[in-house]
Amino acid sequence: MSEQPVEEVFDRKFRVTSIEKSKPPEGMSGGDWYDYVISQGPSQISGKRPGTLESVTEHAEEFVENLNRRAALGYSAYAARKPAK
Numbered sequence: 214m215s216e217q218p219v220e221e222v223f224d225r226k227f228r229v230t231s232i233e234k235s236k237p238p239e240g241m242s243g244g245d246w247y248d249y250v251i252s253q254g255p256s257q258i259s260g261k262r263p264g265t266l267e268s269v270t271e272h273a274e275e276f277v278e279n280l281n282r283r284a285a286l287g288y289s290a291y292a293a294r295k296p297a298k
Contacts, residue, residue: 227280
């Protein structure tokens, strides 16, 4: 069994780990597109978004804030939200 570094074991927050310029998805017109990756330990969420580097970075950081807020409240970051009653 391999040991994880102490930093990784205690690192439970999501963070943006990369944003890279990419090609548009098949069937979509040109423009600037970016792939982004959000990580929490070994888990990763990948996304693709059109826009400027600045707007995609802002989107990814807001996404991370929402995931971390949900996790802090005890909700699963991966589960769909329950509708309000």
